[in-house]
Every structure is written in C-alpha cells, then in structure tokens.
Amino acid sequence: MIILDLNHVALHVQDVAVSCRFYGEVLNLPAMDRPAFDFPGAWFRLGPVQQLHLIGEREAAVHNHPQGTHFALRVASVPEAAAELQQKNVAFMGPQQRPDGKWQLFIQDPDGYVIELTELPAE
Template sequence: MKIKEINHVALYVRDVGVSMKFYGETLELEQDFRRPAFDFGGAWYKLGSRQSLHLLDGRTDEEISSSSRRNHFAVEVESIKECEAFLRNKGLEFMGPKLRPDGVPQIFLKDPDGYWMEFTEL
C-alpha cells in the first residue's frame, strides 16, 4: 500500500455553529460545500488545495483538559509573520512564534473545543 497524502482532519465538536464561526469567520477558512448529507451535523473547510477539516457535531464532554500540544494538527502558511499579524488583528490568544530545534517557526492556537492547531512556515 502506498499512501498518497493526508485527506482530512476530523474534529468532534460540541457546537458546530460555534466551530463554524471560529474556523470560517475568525480564521477565514473557505467552507467546502461538497459535504454529503450525513445523518449527523457538521461542516467541512478547505485546508489547502486538496485537504480539508471536517467538523463533526455531537460532542458532549467538556473541553480537552490537557494543555499539552502533543495532540494537534498543523497547516503550512506562506509567512509566519503574516500569520502572527492576522491572529493578533483578530484578537486571538496564541503561543509563539517560536522556533523548533531545526529552526522552523511555529505558532499554536487553541480552538473553542480545546483542540490545538499549529501554523508553520517550512
């Protein structure tokens, strides 16, 4: 078997409307309207040219309690400085930018459900 690429990241969220506002309006991700008529609520957003973020409605537990960023997903941005300015302009709290040991800059942002999203410039 040969894996071609990652297709999507799925996040189980408490309130899909709140998550849609965060990812769609705040982060300005483009909604992907190709989502089939599943028997549960949700929304899809584009992450680059072929990958997507799937928000799945129905989570009932509390926010993820760990402050660890070990469980996260990452997206590549063209400019970490532009990303930082964008997030600051939106009034969002985030960690970074900081450099990995190999010199790659990273910013971490927590969503309304406690999931960590990494922005990196490769």
C-alpha cells in the first residue's frame, strides 16, 4: 500500500450552522459542494486537495487539550493570525515558540475541537 496524501479530516459537530460560521468566518476556509448525504454536514477546503468534513448531530461533549487530539493548519504568520483572532474576539492559547523554532497557537472550535495554527521557520 502506498499512501499518497491526507484527503480529509472529519469532525462530528453539534450544530452545523454554528460550525460553518466558525470555519468560514473565523478561519476563512472556503466552503465546498457536498454530496446529498442523508445526514447534515458541510465541507470546506483546507489546502490544495485537503478537505474538512463537518458531520452534524453530535450529542456528546468534546474533551480535548492542545497536547491531545488536534489537527494543525499552517498559516503564513502566527503573529498575524493572532492579531486577526483578537480582532474577531476569538480566544487562543499562545503564540509560543517550540524548541525547534516553529511558532504555534491553539484555538478551539465551537464544539471544543483543538486546532493548532503554525508556521514554518524561515530558511
């Protein structure tokens, strides 16, 4: 078996509309067309080929923390991302610099999923 790349990340969310506002308006992810499944959901573009799939009707709470289950999105500038999040009144942890020089900060979506925003150090 040869793994070619990551296709999508799927998150089970309580309220698809609330999550769509977060991922579309806070993280500026472009919405995608979604097949007509028989359950609520939405899709967003994460990168050139990667996607985020939101699946609705979650009932249980999400219990997460930055050192636990999370996914990371690469941004051009963590300080600029932090400034934009502040303007949008979105709480975050960081920014902080890792021992390898990479900057990161962490946010939570409306369901409590942890998302790392990171940038690669200049080469």
